[in-house]
Amino acid sequence: MSKKQHLFLLIKSLSKAEKRYFKLFVAHQKGGDAKNNNYLRLFEAIDQQTVYDEQAIKQKFAGQAFIKQLHVTKNYLNQLILKSLRNFHTKLSKEAELRDLLRDVEILFHKELYDQCRHVLDKAHQLATTYEKLPVLVEINDWKRRLCLATSLSINTQKPLDALIQENKVVVQKLNHLNHYWDWSIHLITRLSKASEASLFLQNEWFSDAQKADTIQAKKLYHHSLMAYYVMIEKDYEKAIEIVDQLVEILEAQPDHIVEDLSAYLTLLNNKVGLLLDKKAYDLIPEVLHKIRDAPAKYQIKELTAKNLKVQLHTYNVELEMYRDAHLHSQGIGLIPTIEAFLKQHEPRVPKDYLLSFYYQFAYLYFKNHQCHEALKWLNKILNVRWETAREDLETYARFLNLIIHFELGNILVLKYAVESCRRFLKKRKQTTQPFEKKILGFFAKICVHPPAEYPGFFVQLKQELFTAHTPQERSRHLDYLDFEAWIDEKCSKHR
Structure with a gap:
């Protein structure tokens, strides 16, 4: 950039x-x-x-x-x-508040206003302890030591200084534990990909004993690593969901930590949604999605950060995908006004990738519900804009869906121009035109110049070229966001 x-x-x-x-x-x-x-x-x-x-x-x-x-x-x-x-954003986070308090401490200390300095230090210490801001706590204790030496006779400093040393030892131990969990979290996929390490994961000292996860952040990393293990190695989604629920319970018992780091809580719930999707437990998903959406109001978060906004947007995307995959197209369409209102509320902070995804999902749901004119309205929002996003895949699918809809509406003259427009787009994009894309374009190009009586034969030929003798992986690539196979089958069955 x-x-x-x-x-x-x-x-x-x-x-x-x-x-x-x-x-x-x-x-x-x-x-x-x-x-x-x-x-x-x-x-x-x-x-x-x-x-x-x-x-x-x-x-x-x-x-x-x-x-x-x-x-x-x-x-x-x-x-x-x-x-x-x-x-x-002076109170954007407790970390920011603590930095301001430490600036006050430094000013008061250099002015030798020691009583005021001690009062601010005590406030900072309580805040850092409550929210487990361990590195800042070490810094606070350093100022306490300096204040103690500046205000006490040497004979009186031994006991309070010893107490500070002992407290710092505990803080450093917790930091050491946290550092080990970060190390595991960062290298987790690499280590679990090695059979020798994966087989001994649950016997590892950092995961056989939950007591070492002695801070909220350490507990988050501990549970996330366990969840990943059960998904990647054991393929035990029930156990993974159980671990997610354990961490949810821990965080909900500490609401101050949720307020301080809402994104971690939302991401955790989002992980649960992903696990439920993998299990196709669609009936359990809406409750979790609504819990994510209600969290800002419940924890009195007035304005969403960019990261938290993306999590909220993701819940709507997931719900639309769920309705699409479960063929509940009317329910998906019923959600569209709510999403439109949310997008308008947070405009222009909504990332373009999400807008593009929503517009495509709206169009596809209307298409599957046989409301082609409504589908075209949303497709045109995609086709008439230069998106400059990383989602060229969605832009490509939008163009193919546009071809299908114009065929369905009988707009053969428009279809002819749409085919050429699609071909130009495919040439200009970064990815090389795939064989199956060329076949689809060729199919619609033939449709434009042949009478309807010949269409059934073209559909049979297209189905054979796209799906016969293809592996499941290859078929899934063709069907990722647009179920060509279902559409072709429908057309073939009508002409039998």
Whole structure:
């Protein structure tokens, strides 16, 4: 990604509240109203763009002094935004609160306001202990030691200093345990892929004894590793779900930790959804999905982070896929208005990959429900936009679905142009055109120039070319997001 886009992406990541705060923040900055106004004007101009266009920015502000050194102005604007975000998010996390408290400690210590310094240290210590911020706790104890030496006679320091040393030993031991679990988590797949290590996994000292997982973070890593083991090695999804439920219970007993790290809780529930999908336990999934969606309100999270927003979006994607796979197309369509409202609420923070996925899912559900005109409405939202995402696969499937729908509607003239448009897209994309894609294009090209009486023979031929003598893996690649086989079978059966 070009460095020139960094400011654009930062601005586009801001919520409405953050943008409003930034404008007030700049208005109160020293340095002259005209200069600050230039930053606001540049901010607004970039914010109005959907795709970053630096040439358009230069043309818009042609003749302005600041545009002559646009890179300098952009860099300073970037720093201003980050500075305003630091102020806006002073209580973004307990980690951020602790950093602010430690800055206060340092200031008070150097001013020799030791009583106030001790009071702030006690507050920081309680916060760090409650939320298990172990590295910060070591730093807090270092300040306690400095304060003790600065305010006590040497004869009186031994006992409190010994207590600090003992506390730090406990903290360091917990950090050591946590480090071992991180080591296992990071290298888990590599180690479990070796039969010698996988066979001894449950006898390993870090997983045979849960007592070593002595912090909330260590418990998360411990349970995630066990879950992965039972999925990858034992193929025991029931046991994996049991382990997930154990960790859910641990976290729900510590709601403060959920508030501090909501994404870990949501990801855990998301893992459970994945396991239930693998088991095709569709009836148990909606309850977990709603638990994920209700979590921000339950734990009084006012604004979702980008990561948590993606988890929420993922729940809707999963639910649509569940209805698609279970052939409950009407129920999937019934969910669309709710998803539309959610997308509108969080616009423009919704990543393009998710928008593309939703539009395709909507179109496909309408198609499967024999509502082709509604399906076309959503497909056109895909086909008429340059997405510039990593989901070329969905863009490809959207074009093939577009061909099918125009065939279903009898739009043969439109179909002819759609085939050529699809061919151009396949040539331009990064991935090489696959043999099965060429066969599908060839099929629709023949449809465009032959009478309907010949269609049945073309369908039989297409089915043989796409699916006869293919392995299950090859067939699954053809059917990933668009069930060509079911559609072809339907057409063949109508003409028998």
